[in-house]
Amino acid sequence: MTRATAGAPGAEATPLEGTVALEAVDAASAQTWNWLAINETELRVPKAPEGAGASLPLWAKDVRLACGADAEKWISRCTEAPIVIEAKGAEPTGAAKPRGAVVRPGAPDGETVSTVALKAEAGAEGFAVVDAVGASGTTASALRLVALEGASLEVDVLIARQGEAQHLQAIGATLAEDASIAIRIWVLGGAKTALSVASDLVGDRSSFSSELRYLAGADESVDVTYDVRQLGRQTEARIGASGVLAEGASKTLRASIDLVRGCKGSHGSEAETVLVAGEHVTNKTLPVILCSEDDVQGDHGATIGSLSPEQMGFLRSRGLSERDVVSLASQAIVDDAASRLDADLSTDVVGWARDVWGGEASKSAADAAAMVHGTICDVPSCVTSMASLTGLSDEGEG
Amino acid sequence: MAADGTPSQRKRTEVADVNRGLYDFVKSEEGYERFDDGLSAEVVREISARKDEPDWMLELRLRSLEIYERTPMPANWGPSIAGLDMAHISTYVTAGSEQASSWDDVPEDIKDTFERLGIPEAERTSLAGVGAQYDSELVYHNMREEVAQQGVVYSGIEEALHEGWEDLIRERFMKLVPPTDHKFAALHGAVWSGGSFVYVPEGVSLDFPLQSYFRLNAAGAGQFEHTLIIVEPGADLHFIEGCSAPKYNVANLHAGCVELFVGKGARLRYSTIENWSKNMYNLNTKRARVEEGGAIEWVSGSFGSHVSYLYPSSLLMGRGASCEFTGITFAGAGQDLDTGCKVHLAAPDTRASVSTKSISKGGGVSTFRSSVVVTPAAENAKVSVSCQSLMLDDESRSDTIPAMDVRCATAQVGHEATIGRISDDTILYLMSRGIGEEEARTMVVNGFAEPISKELPLEYAVEMNNLIKLEMEGAIG
Numbered sequence: 001m002t003r004a005t006a007g008a009p010g011a012e013a014t015p016l017e018g019t020v021a022l023e024a025v026d027a028a029s030a031q032t033w034n035w036l037a038i039n040e041t042e043l044r045v046p047k048a049p050e051g052a053g054a055s056l057p058l059w060a061k062d063v064r065l066a067c068g069a070d071a072e073k074w075i076s077r078c079t080e081a082p083i084v085i086e087a088k089g090a091e092p093t094g095a096a097k098p099r100g101a102v103v104r105p106g107a108p109d110g111e112t113v114s115t116v117a118l119k120a121e122a123g124a125e126g127f128a129v130v131d132a133v134g135a136s137g138t139t140a141s142a143l144r145l146v147a148l149e150g151a152s153l154e155v156d157v158l159i160a161r162q163g164e165a166q167h168l169q170a171i172g173a174t175l176a177e178d179a180s181i182a183i184r185i186w187v188l189g190g191a192k193t194a195l196s197v198a199s200d201l202v203g204d205r206s207s208f209s210s211e212l213r214y215l216a217g218a219d220e221s222v223d224v225t226y227d228v229r230q231l232g233r234q235t236e237a238r239i240g241a242s243g244v245l246a247e248g249a250s251k252t253l254r255a256s257i258d259l260v261r262g263c264k265g266s267h268g269s270e271a272e273t274v275l276v277a278g279e280h281v282t283n284k285t286l287p288v289i290l291c292s293e294d295d296v297q298g299d300h301g302a303t304i305g306s307l308s309p310e311q312m313g314f315l316r317s318r319g320l321s322e323r324d325v326v327s328l329a330s331q332a333i334v335d336d337a338a339s340r341l342d343a344d345l346s347t348d349v350v351g352w353a354r355d356v357w358g359g360e361a362s363k364s365a366a367d368a369a370a371m372v373h374g375t376i377c378d379v380p381s382c383v384t385s386m387a388s389l390t391g392l393s394d395e396g397e398g
Numbered sequence: 399m400a401a402d403g404t405p406s407q408r409k410r411t412e413v414a415d416v417n418r419g420l421y422d423f424v425k426s427e428e429g430y431e432r433f434d435d436g437l438s439a440e441v442v443r444e445i446s447a448r449k450d451e452p453d454w455m456l457e458l459r460l461r462s463l464e465i466y467e468r469t470p471m472p473a474n475w476g477p478s479i480a481g482l483d484m485a486h487i488s489t490y491v492t493a494g495s496e497q498a499s500s501w502d503d504v505p506e507d508i509k510d511t512f513e514r515l516g517i518p519e520a521e522r523t524s525l526a527g528v529g530a531q532y533d534s535e536l537v538y539h540n541m542r543e544e545v546a547q548q549g550v551v552y553s554g555i556e557e558a559l560h561e562g563w564e565d566l567i568r569e570r571f572m573k574l575v576p577p578t579d580h581k582f583a584a585l586h587g588a589v590w591s592g593g594s595f596v597y598v599p600e601g602v603s604l605d606f607p608l609q610s611y612f613r614l615n616a617a618g619a620g621q622f623e624h625t626l627i628i629v630e631p632g633a634d635l636h637f638i639e640g641c642s643a644p645k646y647n648v649a650n651l652h653a654g655c656v657e658l659f660v661g662k663g664a665r666l667r668y669s670t671i672e673n674w675s676k677n678m679y680n681l682n683t684k685r686a687r688v689e690e691g692g693a694i695e696w697v698s699g700s701f702g703s704h705v706s707y708l709y710p711s712s713l714l715m716g717r718g719a720s721c722e723f724t725g726i727t728f729a730g731a732g733q734d735l736d737t738g739c740k741v742h743l744a745a746p747d748t749r750a751s752v753s754t755k756s757i758s759k760g761g762g763v764s765t766f767r768s769s770v771v772v773t774p775a776a777e778n779a780k781v782s783v784s785c786q787s788l789m790l791d792d793e794s795r796s797d798t799i800p801a802m803d804v805r806c807a808t809a810q811v812g813h814e815a816t817i818g819r820i821s822d823d824t825i826l827y828l829m830s831r832g833i834g835e836e837e838a839r840t841m842v843v844n845g846f847a848e849p850i851s852k853e854l855p856l857e858y859a860v861e862m863n864n865l866i867k868l869e870m871e872g873a874i875g
Binding site: 306 | 472474475767769771774787789790791792794795796797798799800801802803804805806807808809810811812813814815816817818819
């Protein structure tokens with residue numbers, strides 16, 4: 001994929017003083033008992049500068065976000081200059097038009113907080129990439145996506161932060177007839193990740209898919225909200241989420257599919273798999289299906305847990321310990337990111353693995369990336385275990 | 399089906415003879431005592447005085463009233479109860495008759511009510527004991543002699559308080575569902591009246607169920623019965639709860655409370671067929687605590703009410719305790735039924751299985767809401783949740799809002815949910831076999847509900863099928 005990079009490289013991070021709590025972040029569209037503390041989250045962030053915030057074209061303003069009013073306003077105020085791109089369809093005689101945007105929150109050459117508005121004109125293809133890295137501070141990005149008739153958009157999001165760093169990611173999408181948007185998200189690290197995806201399938205036969213893969217260890221927190229509304233006829237929405245939680249990590253997933261009256265022939269599905277690999281893990285899931293149309297199909301499936309004694313028995317008979325299995329599952333997510341993302345992001349995945357896990361794991365990721373992109377980076381020869389991620393010691397595992 | 403409904407055809411469906419008059423008939427309130435509408439400390443004191451209660455119960459009532467007044471309804475979830483104005487609800491209505499242990503001693507009007515509902519007949523054929531509440535007070539209570547000889551106690555709570563069970567009641571009453579639980583638990587604590595007290599001694603198994611039936615006859619009234627059941631270790635009980643009311647054009651309120659204590663290795667099946675009228679706000683609370691190796695089995699059918707908030711909850715506190723919840727909700731025109739369950743797994747090797755079905759039709763709103771909480775102590779716990787929803791038209795609504803909070807690495811939790819409609823192919827196939835469209839749809843809905851109805855005793859399964867049949871009338875077009 002050829003990508004045109006937009007944005008303001010090298011811009012200094014907005015100076016911020018003090019912090020403020022953003023409330024009702026990533027709130028579920030259909031809520032439940034408050035004592036469960038699952039309906040929404042809170043995020044403490046640096047104070048935003050005073051001002052009106054980022055100015056967006058009308059078509060972008062209409063795109064709904066699900067991060068909450070506080071978070072939306074905060075991102076807007078922290079954005080120095082929004083990136084606005086209108087991806088055109090094929091133009092045989094014209095010059096190449098920018099078809100997408102890449103933002104790198106937390107990278108030395110990236111904005112700390114960015115706002116992207118991307119419209120794919122009828123029949124056009126476009127892309128957006130978010131590459132959130134770094135070991136400190138709060139980063140954020142808002143993507144507003146509009147796919148007009150027959151257009152398609154691909155979005156890759158890599159959140160590979162470390163230590164006390166946190167990231168706020170908001171994605172909003174509107175789809176016209178026959179449009180499609182596919183979003184792939186990898187959350188590999190960061191003290192707190194707050195991620196929301198809102199999607200309105202307005203046009204008939206539009207389709208939306210999102211695949212989320214995450215890892216969380218130590219006391220990291222991953223907070224995710226999907227809010228998908230299917231309004232057009234014969235629309236298709238698919239949400240997939242899978243991940244590994246270790247040590248004292250916590251994850252909340254609110255996935256909501258709303259089959260709105262009139263969306264005849266539509267199908268919405270949610271699927272989740274969680275490998276719980278720590279004694280102090282908290283895993284919360286709120287998979288919601290709202291339905292006011294009879295001629296539809298909605299389904300949800302979730303599997304949450306660790307390896308069963310039967311599974312472990314089988315694996316032990318093959319010489320694998322539970323720690324090995326958790327390590328493999330974790331490694332698989334990182335390798336998946338390294339091999340499926342573009343070369344630049346693959347480098348960041350390998351870099352993240354090197355910083356957090358050490359050489360062995362990053363070598364595996366580098367190998368995965370190399371199979372697709374060729375050799376992309378040097379990996380230190382130091383070898384450490386992945387015990388820091390899995391929370392399982394090297395001792396006592398038979 | 400033949401147009402004339404031949405006997406053989408009626409037998410096949412077992413629902414053809416039902417008419418709505420079975421539930422929707424009104425008896426005069428002439429001569430009844432009715433407290434003024436609204437809620438006040440004076441009303442609470444008067445109810446307590448009427449029952450000659452111990453001081454601690456009055457204190458509980460008054461404290462509950464304070465909690466009620468300061469507790470808001472949640473603003474961010476649940477159906478609207480804007481149509482419920484407590485200033486226009488009488489919290490206590492009674493026919494003034496003594497509680498009887500023979501149907502012959504029950505006032506004629508009330509006796510006729512329960513006969514039309516089939517309660518005396520059920521008692522004769524298949525129950526170990528029956529309690530019948532009419533408005534705010536029990537009017538009939540009886541139990542088979544051989545059951546009493548086993549040491550089983552089945553009475554009203556008021557009677558039990560005066561017959562040597564005060565200490566046990568004080569220890570358990572509103573302990574599982576404290577008044578602070580939510581606004582209408584507090585209301586219940588303030589104005590509760592009637593209900594059942596059941597005590598099953600250690601190791602005693604009842605071959606037949608006990609049943610309590612609650613009938614709310616008065617317009618603009620509330621019913622606040624309290625059911626307290628204690629099943630001692632190794633004992634076994636099936637308790638059935640039924641309820642109905644005639645339809646009025648003013649709001650009625652049901653805010654009952656059920657507290658179930660299931661001892662070690664004991665089993666309690668609690669079955670409910672709820673058919674409140676469609677002007678009823680059903681804000682009921684049910685909770686069970688299950689000790690080591692004990693089992694709670696909920697079978698719940700929700701057909702009536704204008705608005706329901708109903709989530710039987712199970713606290714699995716002992717190793718190997720289990721919960722099985724089987725529920726069906728049928729929301730028709732003018733109904734907003736928010737139902738489901740809560741399960742809290744707090745001990746190793748606990749098990750929970752939740753299977754629910756919901757049907758929406760004619761603009762009805764059905765919401766399945768659940769919570770599964772697996773604490774760090776619930777090692778090797780296993781949970782499965784399955785909810786299926788059937789949409790019968792595009793005027794209705796069906797939502798599923800299940801929440802899971804898993805904090806144990808060795809627990810296994812599985813969840814699945816589906817929403818869909820009856821396929822045209824299925825209806826076409828049945829019609830090609832000579833079955834009318836309406837009956838075909840009813841057959842499919844009955845089949846959809848079959849996993850629930852098979853959990854009920856036969857006569858109650860038939861009643862459930864009857865209710866489905868009633869709801870399905872006019873489903874075409």
